[in-house]
Amino acid sequence: MNTSKITEIKSNNKFSNYWKEIWDYKELFFFLAWRDILVRYKQTFFGIAWSIIRPLITIVVFSVIFGKVASLPSDGIPYPILVIAGTLPWQLFSTSLSEASNSLISNSNMITKVYFPRLAIPLSTIVVSIIDFAISLVILICVMIYYAYIPSWQILTLPIFILIAILASLGGGIWFSALNVKYRDFKFVIPFIVQFGLFVSPVGFSSSLVPGKWKLIYSLNPMVGVIDGFRWAITGKESSLFAEGFMVSLIIVLIIFFSGIWYFRKTEKTFADFI
Template identity: 65%
Template structure:
């Protein structure tokens, strides 16, 4: 190559700290990558499965049946004046979304190691796309709730209009915990064994198969430190209408903890993000 051709080449200036200053703008600039990752994960999840997306219906439906039999028929726990399957599934929807998000987020960075180690883009796109994939399952599972309402001739009240607000809280809870687990799993691979335990344990200590109203009032505030308590109570309040009530002090504690998890999750993720390419 001649000297004149070399001189004609445009200069590439790498400005220190530019990625930090442009990070949130880059999230929007790389939105097509976000769409690609989310769509790819949806296709991979159901590719070569015999019944496809029906799995998003079967898993929560079978869990709902088991909980309805154990807690509703055998334990005879109160159902707040609504059919027990509806009580359970109103909680199963946000819980399944939360549990799937944790599982997908925790492995999202490891699963995209080749991409992360070779190309610059805001790494926050990866776990966020994993949560969105879980939200697709959430939307599909909502078909079961509609079917249960039709079966039992249950008509929701005006409170159902507030459901998007509680969905937003569920999304924040999923993102907050998911970002922590995704970050920690890069450095400490043991977390891939801990996450299934967290999900399984959380299912039993969250008010999925029963109403949180059965928890003694002296323990309600402590119990509400579980971020999913406020989310589940909110879903039931919105879906069951006047049949359900919210313990306001506990709800505020739970939502406050969700906000703390969300903010701290983003903070920690951003703090360790620059090391991902080296560690992976």
């Protein structure tokens, strides 16, 4: 057998071909995502419909509470559309965060028994959240048709904002998945982040409600920029996007993403010892 594959194992392994190796394992990555999708709705009555039902309930509740009961302003946009533009990226972010943070622990048997690039595990769980997100876009389309709401040209920029939302989810998910291996405290922290984040981020209301002088600080929450971007792309209202604030959020997203990968790479070699 003529082989050219040589593996070096050293104490301070600098995987020079880290990304190439992840590429070599891309099939495993798809298999893991495929497994999670297959397993997710096994033995559920509504099956895949859950990826519609879950955001739908949030949208209805928020539209009623914030739009009808609290009568918050919406710049003339139908309130449900305003809520959808916040709910979809938020659900992508929050499910990625909670699923990914548990992913390494729930696959601990694999981590202690076989080698593969560890990044495949949190990444594949996030792919599942992205697929859920794609399915729930159907709600947006249906509601827009119902209100006969015609989007402006900005809707074409939506993919950019989706990408930013995905980057934010990946960054957060990778950070917490790695942290959770060593510090199980995060299994208590994540539910709080998800719960508070829902009210702190402009999911159910427009961020134009935030007073001007606080806007920049408010944008330190990366989801503010992501959600505002979604609203801007969907509604086309200039008022919904606060440019400086958006840049702040974007920079934070990028920092979280790259530092997440850095931290993951730094700690992954010891996962098997701690998990």
